[in-house]
Amino acid sequence: MRRAPAIEDNRWIKLVSHEHEHEKEKPLSEFLFAPPAPVSLTVAGQSARFPIHRIFCVGRNYEAHAKEMGVAADREAPFYFTKAAVHAVESGATVPYPPGTSSYHYEMELVVAIGKGGFRIAETDALDHVFGYACGLDMTRRDLQAAAKEKQRPWDLGKDVEQSAVAGTIAPAASIGHPSSGTIELRVNGVTKQSADISTMIHGVTAIIAHLSKYYHLQAGDLIYTGTPEGVGAVKAGDRLEGSVAGVGTVELELGAAE
Numbered sequence: 343m344r345r346a347p348a349i350e351d352n353r354w355i356k357l358v359s360h361e362h363e364h365e366k367e368k369p370l371s372e373f374l375f376a377p378p379a380p381v382s383l384t385v386a387g388q389s390a391r392f393p394i395h396r397i398f399c400v401g402r403n404y405e406a407h408a409k410e411m412g413v414a415a416d417r418e419a420p421f422y423f424t425k426a427a428v429h430a431v432e433s434g435a436t437v438p439y440p441p442g443t444s445s446y447h448y449e450m451e452l453v454v455a456i457g458k459g460g461f462r463i464a465e466t467d468a469l470d471h472v473f474g475y476a477c478g479l480d481m482t483r484r485d486l487q488a489a490a491k492e493k494q495r496p497w498d499l500g501k502d503v504e505q506s507a508v509a510g511t512i513a514p515a516a517s518i519g520h521p522s523s524g525t526i527e528l529r530v531n532g533v534t535k536q537s538a539d540i541s542t543m544i545h546g547v548t549a550i551i552a553h554l555s556k557y558y559h560l561q562a563g564d565l566i567y568t569g570t571p572e573g574v575g576a577v578k579a580g581d582r583l584e585g586s587v588a589g590v591g592t593v594e595l596e597l598g599a600a601e
C-alpha cells in the first residue's frame with residue numbers, strides 16, 4: 343500500500359482542522375456561493391407557492407397584434423421565445439425602468455401554469471397538465487426587439503429583460519376550470535389600453551401545449567405566456583399598470599425611475 347509522505351499528511355490534517363474551524367462559522371456547502379433562491383408565485387386559496395421552472399412565451403398569437411407589429415400571424419404553428427425564470431416578478435411590484443431602451447412596452451397575457459410534466463402531449467390530454475392560470479405582463483424593450491428583427495438577430499435583449507415577466511396569483515384550474523373565453527384587459531394609469539377576448543387567440547392553450555411539448559419535456563413549474571392582443575404601447579417611470587383576465591385574476595405593476 344502506498345503511503346503519502348509525512349508532509350502531505352500534515353497538510354491534510356491542516357486542511358481538515360481549518361475546515362472544522364470554518365464549520366463553526368458557517369455550514370459546509372457543496373456550492374461555491376449561495377445558489378439563487380427558487381422563484382415562485384402565490385396560489386389562490388392555498389399557502390403553498392408555485393415554484394417557477396421555465397418561462398416560455400408565444401409570439402404573435404392574436405391577429406390584430408401581429409398586424410400592429412407589421413407582420414403576418416403564424417397560423418400553421420405557434421413560435422416561442424423564453425425568459426429566464428429569475429426575471430419573474432410578482433404582481434404589485436415596482437420595478438425600475440430598464441436600461442438600454444426608450445420604448446418599454448406592456449403586453450398583457452394569459453399565463454398557463456404547468457402542474458404535471460409531459461413530452462409529446464396529445465392535444466386531448468393537454469389540460470391534464472395544467473395546474474392553473476394567471477394574468478401576466480410580458481414587458482418588452484420594443485426598440486431593441488425591432489432592431490433585432492431588422493438584423494435577423496435573436497430577441498433576447500428585447501425580451502429576456504430583468505424583472506420583465508410579471509405574474510399575478512395563480513388561480514388553480516381545480517377552482518376556476520380552463521377558461522377559453524373572457525375579456526383580457528390592460529389599463530395604464532386607469533386608462534384602458536388593451537381589451538380583447540382570449541377566445542380570439544390564434545393558437546389555443548391545448549394546441550400550444552401539444553406543440554411546445556414536441557420540443558421540450560414540459561415540467562411542473564413551467565409557465566407559458568400565451569401572447570398579447572392588440573393595443574401594446576410604451577410606459578414611463580411613474581406609470582401604474584393593471585391587467586385582468588375575466589375569471590382568472592389581475593396583475594399590477596408600477597414603473598419606477600431608471601437606475
Ligand code: MN
Pocket residue numbers: 399400401449451480567569570
Ligand atoms: Mn408577449
